[in-house]
Amino acid sequence: MTGAHGGIRRRTVHSHGLPLAVYEQGDPAHPTVVLVHGYPDTHAVWDDVAADLAADHHVVRYDVRGAGASGVPAGRHEYRLELLGADLLAVADAVSPDHPVHVVAHDWGSVQSWEAVTTPGARQRIASYTTMSGPCLDHMGHWIRHRLRRPTPRHLRQLLVQGLHSWYITAFHLPVLAPATWRLWLARAWPRVLRDLEAVRPRPGHPQATLKQDAVRGIELYRANMRPTIRRPRERHTDVPVQLITLRRDHYVSDFLSDGLERWAPKLTRRSLDATHWSALLEKGATVAGMVRDFTTRIAAGHEHAPPDSGELVVVTGGGSGIGRATALAFAEQGARVVVCDRDLESAERTAELCMLTGSAAHAYRVDVSDGAAVDAFAATVAAEHGVPDVVVNNAGIGHSGTFLQTTEKEWQRVLDVNLWGVIHGCRAFGTLMVERGTGGHIVNLASAAAYLPSKVLAAYATSKAAVYMLSDCLRAELAPHRIGVSTICPGIIDTNITRTSTFSGLTADEQAAKQAKVSKLYARRGFPPEKVAAQIVRAVRTGKPVVPVTIESKAARLLGRLSPALLRRAAQLNAG
Amino acid sequence: MPATSTPPAFPYTEQDLARFRETQQLAYGCAEQVAAWIEPGVTERQATAKLRRCLVRAGVQDFFHVPFAWFGDRTAFRHFHTPLQFFAGNRKLQEGMPYVLDCAPVVDGYTADIGYGGKVGDNPVWDRLAQDLKVYRELILREVRARRPLNEVYAAVDAQIAAHGYDNRHRVYPGRVIGHQVTRTTARGPAGVNLFGFGVRTLQTLGRELISERLHGRSPLWADGRASRHAPTPGLWAVEPHIGFREVGIKFEELLVVTEDDAYWLDDDLPHVRRWTHTQEATA
Numbered sequence: 001m002t003g004a005h006g007g008i009r010r011r012t013v014h015s016h017g018l019p020l021a022v023y024e025q026g027d028p029a030h031p032t033v034v035l036v037h038g039y040p041d042t043h044a045v046w047d048d049v050a051a052d053l054a055a056d057h058h059v060v061r062y063d064v065r066g067a068g069a070s071g072v073p074a075g076r077h078e079y080r081l082e083l084l085g086a087d088l089l090a091v092a093d094a095v096s097p098d099h100p101v102h103v104v105a106h107d108w109g110s111v112q113s114w115e116a117v118t119t120p121g122a123r124q125r126i127a128s129y130t131t132m133s134g135p136c137l138d139h140m141g142h143w144i145r146h147r148l149r150r151p152t153p154r155h156l157r158q159l160l161v162q163g164l165h166s167w168y169i170t171a172f173h174l175p176v177l178a179p180a181t182w183r184l185w186l187a188r189a190w191p192r193v194l195r196d197l198e199a200v201r202p203r204p205g206h207p208q209a210t211l212k213q214d215a216v217r218g219i220e221l222y223r224a225n226m227r228p229t230i231r232r233p234r235e236r237h238t239d240v241p242v243q244l245i246t247l248r249r250d251h252y253v254s255d256f257l258s259d260g261l262e263r264w265a266p267k268l269t270r271r272s273l274d275a276t277h278w279s280a281l282l283e284k285g286a287t288v289a290g291m292v293r294d295f296t297t298r299i300a301a302g303h304e305h306a307p308p309d310s311g312e313l314v315v316v317t318g319g320g321s322g323i324g325r326a327t328a329l330a331f332a333e334q335g336a337r338v339v340v341c342d343r344d345l346e347s348a349e350r351t352a353e354l355c356m357l358t359g360s361a362a363h364a365y366r367v368d369v370s371d372g373a374a375v376d377a378f379a380a381t382v383a384a385e386h387g388v389p390d391v392v393v394n395n396a397g398i399g400h401s402g403t404f405l406q407t408t409e410k411e412w413q414r415v416l417d418v419n420l421w422g423v424i425h426g427c428r429a430f431g432t433l434m435v436e437r438g439t440g441g442h443i444v445n446l447a448s449a450a451a452y453l454p455s456k457v458l459a460a461y462a463t464s465k466a467a468v469y470m471l472s473d474c475l476r477a478e479l480a481p482h483r484i485g486v487s488t489i490c491p492g493i494i495d496t497n498i499t500r501t502s503t504f505s506g507l508t509a510d511e512q513a514a515k516q517a518k519v520s521k522l523y524a525r526r527g528f529p530p531e532k533v534a535a536q537i538v539r540a541v542r543t544g545k546p547v548v549p550v551t552i553e554s555k556a557a558r559l560l561g562r563l564s565p566a567l568l569r570r571a572a573q574l575n576a577g
Numbered sequence: 578m579p580a581t582s583t584p585p586a587f588p589y590t591e592q593d594l595a596r597f598r599e600t601q602q603l604a605y606g607c608a609e610q611v612a613a614w615i616e617p618g619v620t621e622r623q624a625t626a627k628l629r630r631c632l633v634r635a636g637v638q639d640f641f642h643v644p645f646a647w648f649g650d651r652t653a654f655r656h657f658h659t660p661l662q663f664f665a666g667n668r669k670l671q672e673g674m675p676y677v678l679d680c681a682p683v684v685d686g687y688t689a690d691i692g693y694g695g696k697v698g699d700n701p702v703w704d705r706l707a708q709d710l711k712v713y714r715e716l717i718l719r720e721v722r723a724r725r726p727l728n729e730v731y732a733a734v735d736a737q738i739a740a741h742g743y744d745n746r747h748r749v750y751p752g753r754v755i756g757h758q759v760t761r762t763t764a765r766g767p768a769g770v771n772l773f774g775f776g777v778r779t780l781q782t783l784g785r786e787l788i789s790e791r792l793h794g795r796s797p798l799w800a801d802g803r804a805s806r807h808a809p810t811p812g813l814w815a816v817e818p819h820i821g822f823r824e825v826g827i828k829f830e831e832l833l834v835v836t837e838d839d840a841y842w843l844d845d846d847l848p849h850v851r852r853w854t855h856t857q858e859a860t861a
Binding site for chain 2: 321325329347350351353354357358497500
C-alpha cells in the first residue's frame with residue numbers, strides 16, 4: 001500500500017504477522033535513515049527532524065507495534081524486545097533491501113534499536129546508530145550489577161539517583177493504576193506536562209490524537225521487558241558505529257548511565273545537547289538532524305568516529321594554572337572550543353597549547369579581570385573572533401590571609417578587585433552577550449568554602465567569596481528566564497598554585513615566603529587535584545547544578561553551617577588559614 | 578636530626594667514571610635494541626624478558642633492580658595503588674601507545690640505571706612531552722650546580738611541572754624519589770637474586786648507605802622531604818624525572834656526576850639527548 005501525503009509516502013510492512021505503518025520521505029536514492037520513536041509517542045514526534053533530514057536523506061519512520069496506525073499485539077509476550085528488534089530489521093529490509101540503513105532512535109525506540117544493533121551480524125543491515133535517552137536494557141543490567149558488586153559511595157549515589165529518576169517504571173508495573181492514570185488524567189494533561197516540565201511549546205498535531213491508547217498499550221513495553229532483561233542481562237556487543245547524544249536536562253535518563261558504554265560499543269562517539277527528554281526532538285529537531293547528518297556523512301566517508309567537536313565555546317578566566325587550566329582542559333577534552341585568559345599570557349598560551357594537544361581549538365589572551373574596561377574589550381574580541389560563548393567560567397582569583405585589623409586598605413582593595421570585581425566584570429560582559437543572543441548558556445563562578453565558613457584570618461578573602469556566592473544566587477534568578485544557568489563552585493582545599501601566590505597581612509617578605517611554602521605543602525598533602533574540581537564544573541554545567549561544594553571539607557562546612565551556625569562562629573576564632 | 582657533617586670527597590677516579598659510562602651506554606644500547614624490536618601485540622612481560630636477555634648477553638652479571646616495562650597509561654602510573662603494579666604485566670602494546678623501559682644492570686659492581694621512553698605509531702601528546710623533558714634535564718643540572726639543597730631542587734622541578742601543566746609521576750615511586758645515589762656495589766650476596774624487584778646486593782648496599790648517610794644527616798634517596806634537606810652529596814646520582822599528561826608518561830633516567838664543586842651529566846651521547854639535537858637541527 002503506497003500513498004502520498006504532503007511528500008510523505010505511506011506503506012505497510014509486515015513483521016511477525018503484525019502490520020507496521022511506515023512513512024517515507026525524501027529521495028530513496030539517498031542514504032536511508034530510519035527513525036524509531038519512543039513511549040508514548042508515534043512517528044509524529046520526529047516531524048522536525050525528518051523534515052530537515054529529508055533534504056539529503058531517504059527518511060523512514062514507522063509507528064512501533066501497538067502505537068499509532070500500526071497493529072496491536074495480542075498479548076504482553078508480543079512486546080518482547082526480540083520482536084521489537086525484528087520489527088526494525090523488517091522495516092530496514094523493506095525500505096532499503098540493498099544498502100544498510102542509519103538508525104536514529106529516542107527513548108523506548110532506542111531501547112529496542114539497541115536490541116537490533118547488538119544482534120550478531122547487525123553491521124550488514126545497520127550502517128550507524130544514533131541513540132538518545134534509551135540505554136540497552138542488558139547494558140543497564142550489567143551497569144547495575146557492577147555497582148552493586150562494588151558499592152563505593154559514588155556507585156551507590158548513582159544507583160540512588162537513577163533509581164529516583166526511574167520511579168515511573170515501578171509505577172508502570174502497578175496493575176490497573178498505571179493505565180487508569182493515563183486514561184483518566186495524564187493523556188489530557190500531557191501537553192501541559194510537556195510544556196512545564198519539558199520546555200516544549202504546545203503546537204497543533206502534538207501530541208498525537210491516539211496518545212491515550214498508545215500510552216495505555218505501551219505500558220506493556222515496560223512490563224514485558226524491564227524485569228526479565230535487567231535481572232538476567234545478556235552480553236550484548238556491537239561493532240556498529242554508535243553516536244550517543246546525551247540530553248543534558250533529561251529527567252529520566254542520567255548521563256552516568258552511559259559510563260563504560262565503550263565496553264559494549266567500542267566505536268562510540270559521545271556528544272551532548274542542552275535539551276530535555278522531549279525538547280530535543282520537538283524544539284531542537286534541526287540540531288539533532290544536524291548531528292545525525294554529521295555522523296552519517298562521516299560514516300559514508302569511511303570514518304568510524306565522528307569528530308568530538310561539540311561546537312561549544314567555553315571561556316575560562318585565570319586559565320593559566322590550577323583549576324582554570326584544568327577546567328579549560330576538561331572542556332577541551334569534550335570537544336569544546338576554549339578561550340582562556342590570564343594575567344600571565346605565557347601561562348594562558350601554555351594552557352591553550354595543552355588544549356590543542358587534546359584535539360580542540362583553543363586561544364589565549366592577556367586579561368586582568370580586575371580591570372572592567374579590559375574585560376569588556378576581551379568579551380567584545382571573543383564575540384567578534386570566536387562567537388558568543390556557551391559557557392563562561394569566572395575562575396580568576398587570588399588568596400589572601402590576614403585578620404580584619406591586620407588587613408590594610410590596599411590589601412582589601414586588591415582582594416576585592418580580583419575576586420569580586422573580576423567576577424562582576426565577567427558576568428556583566430558575557431552575561432549581556434548571552435542574553436542578547438537568546439539561546440541560553442551557563443555561567444560558572446568560583447567561590448570557595450570560605451564563602452560560608454567564617455575564619456578570623458581570612459577576613460578579606462572570605463568576604464570576597466561570600467559576595468561571589470550571593471552575587472551568583474541573585475544572578476541565577478535574573479538569568480533563569482533567559483535559560484542561562486549559574487553555578488557557584490566551592491572547592492575547598494585544592495592543590496593549586498593559589499597558595500604559592502597568596503599574600504599574608506603583616507608579614508615581612510621572608511616570613512611571607514616561608515608561610516606560602518608551609519601552606520602550599522599543607523595543600524599538597526591534602527592532595528586534592530584541580531582536575532577533580534574541573535570535572536565537577538563540567539558536571540555542574542551539564543546538569544545545571546546551582547551550588548557545588550566540591551571536597552568533603554567544603555561539604556561538611558556547608559552542612560555544619562546549617563545544623564549549627566553557632567559552632568561555625570566559634571570555630572572562626574581558630575587561627576586556621 | 579644529626580648535624581650535617583662535611584660532605585665526603587668525590588670517590589671515583591676517571592677510570593671508574595669510564596666504566597660507569599660504559600655500563601650506561603650498554604643499558605641504553607639494549608633499550609634501543611628492544612625499542613627497535615617492539616611492536617603492537619607485544620606484552621610488558623615479553624618486553625622485559627627481551628631486555629633482560631639482551632643485557633645478559635652483553636655481559637651483565639646482576640641487576641640493581643629487575644627490568645621494568647610500562648605500556649599505555651601505565652607509563653603515567655595511572656590507577657597505581659600498590660607497588661606490585663610496577664612489575665611488568667600482560668598489558669599489550671597497541672598502535673599509538675607510549676611505553677617506558679627501565680633497567681639497571683650491574684657489571685663488575687658498576688651500576689647503571691636508565692629509563693627509556695618511546696611510542697609506537699603516532700602520538701602527539703608523547704611528542705610534546707618528549708620535547709619538554711629537555712627543560713628538566715637542564716633545570717636539574719643548573720640547580721645542582723648551584724648546590725641548592727636537594728629538596729629545593731625537587732620543588733623547582735615540581736614548579737616547572739606545574740608551569741608545563743603536567744603531573745609529577747616520580748612521586749609514585751617508593752619514597753616519592755626523583756633520584757637516588759648509585760655506588761660501586763661491593764656486596765657479596767648472590768648475584769642475580771632479587772627481593773621485591775631489587776637485587777639482593779642492591780638491598781645490602783642501599784641498606785648500609787641509608788644508615789651511614791643518615792648518620793651524616795644525608796640521604797642516598799632524593800625526595801622532597803626533610804631527609805633531602807642537604808646539598809647534593811658528591812658521587813653519582815641516578816636522576817629520573819618522570820612527567821605525565823593524561824594517559825601518557827615519559828621519563829629519562831641517567832647518571833649525574835656530582836663533584837665537590839661542580840656537577841655534570843655523565844654522558845651526553847644518549848637517545849633522548851640525540852633526539853633533542855635532531856629536532857633542534859631540523860627546526861634550525
